[in-house]
Amino acid sequence: xxxxxxLIILLNLIVLSGYSQDWIKQQSxxxxxxxxxxxxxxxxxxxxxxxxxxxxxxxGGTQWQIKPSGTTNNLLSVCFIDSLNGxxxxxxxxxxxx
Numbered sequence: 001x002x003x004x005x006x007l008i009i010l011l012n013l014i015v016l017s018g019y020s021q022d023w024i025k026q027q028s029x030x031x032x033x034x035x036x037x038x039x040x041x042x043x044x045x046x047x048x049x050x051x052x053x054x055x056x057x058x059x060g061g062t063q064w065q066i067k068p069s070g071t072t073n074n075l076l077s078v079c080f081i082d083s084l085n086g087x088x089x090x091x092x093x094x095x096x097x098x
């Protein structure tokens with residue numbers, strides 16, 4: 001078991017070291033806790049978070065616009081199937097279906 005744990009840690013370090021230079025801190029202009037991000041392409045992306053927060057960027061993350069979600073539930077995840085159709089998952093809905 002220890003060998004597998006060490007292998008996983010080493011693989012994570014190798015993978016993360018190759019991508020760490022690509023991340024640039026951005027301002028979201030929200031005080032909400034953000035929980036998930038999804039980019040449809042290099043420019044179009046979405047972030048979701050607490051109290052139904054949805055943010056959209058069309059310039060690769062330099063600027064973010066607040067979008068209405070129609071809920072105050074905490075949004076946990078976001079995913080898009082194309083540039084017009086996406087889904088979010090909220091904590092309340094997750095626990096409701098169990």
